[in-house]
Amino acid sequence: MTLLDVDGIDGYYGESHIIQDVSMTVDEGEITALLGRNGAGKTSTLRCISGATPPEVRDGTIRFDGTDITNQPPEDIAVRGISLVPEERRVFTDLTVAENLHLAETVRNKSNTWNRGLEFKDEGMSTDEIYEFFPRLDERREQKAGTLSGGEQQMLAIARALHQSTDLLMLDEPYEGLAPQIIEAVENAIERISENGTTVLLVEQNAVAAMKIADRCYVLDRGEVVFEGAADELRANDEIRDRYLGV
Numbered sequence: 001m002t003l004l005d006v007d008g009i010d011g012y013y014g015e016s017h018i019i020q021d022v023s024m025t026v027d028e029g030e031i032t033a034l035l036g037r038n039g040a041g042k043t044s045t046l047r048c049i050s051g052a053t054p055p056e057v058r059d060g061t062i063r064f065d066g067t068d069i070t071n072q073p074p075e076d077i078a079v080r081g082i083s084l085v086p087e088e089r090r091v092f093t094d095l096t097v098a099e100n101l102h103l104a105e106t107v108r109n110k111s112n113t114w115n116r117g118l119e120f121k122d123e124g125m126s127t128d129e130i131y132e133f134f135p136r137l138d139e140r141r142e143q144k145a146g147t148l149s150g151g152e153q154q155m156l157a158i159a160r161a162l163h164q165s166t167d168l169l170m171l172d173e174p175y176e177g178l179a180p181q182i183i184e185a186v187e188n189a190i191e192r193i194s195e196n197g198t199t200v201l202l203v204e205q206n207a208v209a210a211m212k213i214a215d216r217c218y219v220l221d222r223g224e225v226v227f228e229g230a231a232d233e234l235r236a237n238d239e240i241r242d243r244y245l246g247v
């Protein structure tokens with residue numbers, strides 16, 4: 001079943017037409033990867049979906065679970081079950097792991113009442129569930145987030161997102177700046193999240209790593225979709241990989 005349906009969107013930063021007629025679907029239970037070089041428009045596409053502005057969507061439709069969410073405020077989209085872990089990870093470096101998680105939980109509970117009567121339809125993961133899911137974070141509860149490794153910080157950022165009820169988890173370049181063996185740990189975490197029933201939209205420049213765990217892939221170039229297909233098809237397509245991904 002299609003969970004997210006992006007249908008011919010055009011996204012603009014002021015007069016710059018950056019996202020050009022982009023269509024993609026994300027099926028429930030799958031890991032979908034959105035790939036492309038630096039500046040291809042991956043982050044901008046995620047921002048359109050999450051309701052962050054800019055860019056502004058001037059044409060086309062974004063439907064989540066059948067509902068039109070195009071250009072809705074980000075908090076209205078979040079309560080429907082879409083969670084975004086942005087590229088910059090946004091953990092509070094001076095706070096401990098436990099404090100970071102506590103803060104995420106507090107914000108979730110508050111936004112239930114703040115959101116003009118809108119409510120998350122389910123609870124997110126509890127702190128205990130999160131520690132079960134990420135044993136590394138459990139071991140480092142009292143450690144300041146700023147002293148964690150890059151991979152651990154990424155896991156903490158993902159854990160914070162899962163504190164809100166999440167049907168679709170969108171990850172913006174989770175492997176950026178991580179050493180290969182750490183990438184593997186984050187990969188494993190994403191796979192377990194997927195097996196646990198959460199649909200994943202993974203944005204990555206590291207196409208090789210993303211193709212390993214993705215079911216379907218989209219490749220963007222200059223704000224346009226230039227390939228869509230199964231991860232195996234992309235792996236077998238030397239031309240597209242060479243031309244748009246450099247791998």
Ligand SMILES: Nc1ncnc2c1ncn2[C@@H]1O[C@H](COP(=O)(O)OP(=O)(O)OP(=O)(O)O)[C@@H](O)[C@H]1O
Pocket residue numbers: 013016018036037038039040041042043044045054205
């Ligand atoms: N706030 C902004 N105002 C104007 N142009 C922007 C803005 N943010 C991004 N762009 C432009 O939009 C295009 C796509 O950028 P985007 O960040 O979406 O690409 P990306 O594929 O995510 O690349 P990266 O890996 O560098 O994040 C780029 O040409 C960029 O310069």
